[in-house]
Amino acid sequence: MSGPVRLALFGVGGIGTRHLELAELEPECEIVAVADPLEAAGAAAERHRARFYRDYRELLARERLDGAIVATPNDRHAEVGIACAERGLPVLVEKPITDTLVSGRALLDAAADHGVPVAVGHHRRFDPVVGIACHAIRSGRIGRLAAVECLWALRKHDAYYDADWRRARPGGGTVLINLIHEVDLLRHMCGDVARVYAEGGSHLRGLEVEDTVAVTLRFANGAVGTIVASDAAPSPWGWELGTGENPLIPPTGRNCLRFVGTEGALALPRLELWRHDDDVPGSWHEEIRSRTLTAAPRAALKDQLRHFCGVVRGEHLPRVSGEDGLRTLRTTLAIIEAIERGAPIVLEDRSSPTAAGGPQPPRGRRPDS
Ligand SMILES: NC(=O)c1ccc[n+]([C@@H]2O[C@H](COP(=O)([O-])OP(=O)(O)OC[C@H]3O[C@@H](n4cnc5c(N)ncnc54)[C@H](O)[C@@H]3O)[C@@H](O)[C@H]2O)c1
Incomplete structure (x- = not known):
């Protein structure tokens, strides 16, 4: 393959537009064509000198391509992603990989049948702060992990939910659209989740989908965690608020994770490391001091795009593989299941994601069963 990687983009909405803008600045790729059923998306295509199709199948039939980005609503990821795989195209699919485990497995089966890689757009794994924090945790800077606490709260503008797909199950709701980022980060940094419990509901917005949740997590390594999240409550705490990664959300710079x-604590995204003395774990009678670790400037979406170009050229495997994305989806869907059932959901004894479409084990098992 010589010259820039030739990509198609499916879905020119909020995040699709950002992919278009980033690709324009990226010498390693060009988005040569976009598809979106909305006529209005044609203007964005024209601005970025990409050919415009209203039907994604027509685009796939006509264009010479090396890879594809799927940025459609969650419930269209599988259909469009499978069509790309059948054309032999490596796919970067936005998170969540799909809206259900069954459709996620179907996408991965199609990709395997056609020998193409699937990368999932959990772009925060490309944030340098996450890399530094992972290294700090894995190298023992805070000792053995005991617990993690995550807070994500902001108030979305009301028109956000004008888009039908965001307000309906199974693809919509703040857990699958937003909280999945936190779940993926925690899986990446703390390891797989063994058990999930959650309370929550839609008492603030009154939609079919939840607006506020409180989650408890038990990780396979014994650590525990909590996540509190609401997209109907303004606050300075949340990843986008703390980092400023989304140009549409003014930053506060506050920690949220x-x-x-056993030997210290770490707060993100400011990368504050708290310890007693460097040589000993210390005790509550001794002063605990903080220092700030440094990370390179963040450009996570851009770095993800460049990484995907390498995937398309066959230089490396996806940093977030389809299987990994499916595990994050499985953990995230367990939060919704726990709310609906009012019971903890055990994940570790479920059949692997490879059997996600098969029979499910007994649901709602108690922690001591
Ligand atoms: N990585 C992130 O930080 C991030 C941020 C926002 C959204 N997302 C994800 O990106 C996806 C899109 O979200 P959004 O907020 O941009 O949604 P959006 O509603 O703003 O845009 C989706 C676009 O896809 C189009 N579309 C629908 N069906 C299509 C099809 N079959 N083929 C081509 N286009 C089609 C719609 O017309 C719309 O223009 C979702 O999966 C969402 O979860 C990721």
């Missing part, structure tokens, strides 16, 4: 271990 706290890891505590």
Whole structure:
């Protein structure tokens, strides 16, 4: 393959537009064509010198391509992603990989049948702060991980929910659209989740989908965690608020993730490392001091795009593979299931994601069963 990687983009909405803008600045790729059923998307295509199709199948039939980005609503990821795989195209699919485990497995089966890689757009794994924090945790800077606490709260503008797909199950709701980022980060940083419990509901917005949740997590390594999230409550705490990664959300610079271990604590995204003395774990009678670790400037979406170009050229595997994305989806869907059933959901004894479409084990098992 010589020259820039030739990509198609499916879905020119909020995040699709950002992919278009980033690709325009990226010498390693060009988005040569876009598809979106909305006529209005044609203007964005024209601005970025991409050919415009209203039907994604027509685009796939006509264009010479090396890879594809799927940025459609969640409930269209599988259909469009499978069509790309059948054309032999490596796919970067926005998170969540799909809206259900069955459709996620179907996408991965199609990709395997056609020998193409699937990368999932959990772009925060490309944030340098996450890389530094992972290294700090894995190298023992806070000792053995005891617990993690995550807070994500902001108030979305009301028109956000004018888009039908965001307000309906199974694809919509703040858990699958937003909280999945937190779930993926925690899986990446703390390891797989063994058990999930959650309370929550839609008492603030009154939609079919939840607006506020409180989640408890038990990780396979014994650590525990909590996530509190609401998209109907303004606050300065949340990843986008803390980092400023989304140009449409003014930053506050506040921490929203706290890891505590047997020898110290780490708060993100400011990368504050708290310890007693460097040589000993210390005790509550001794002063605990903080220092700030440094990370390179963040450009996570851009770095994800460049990484995907390497995937298309066959230089490396996706950093977030389809299987990994499916595990994050499975953990995230367990939050919704726990709310609906009013019972903890055990994940570790479920059949692997490879059997996600098969029979489910007994639901709502108690922690001590
Ligand atoms: N990584 C992130 O931080 C991030 C941020 C926002 C959204 N997302 C994800 O990106 C996806 C899109 O979200 P959004 O907020 O941009 O949604 P959106 O509603 O703003 O845009 C989706 C677009 O896809 C189009 N579309 C629908 N069906 C299509 C099809 N079959 N083929 C081509 N286009 C089609 C719609 O007309 C719309 O223009 C979702 O999966 C969402 O979860 C990721």
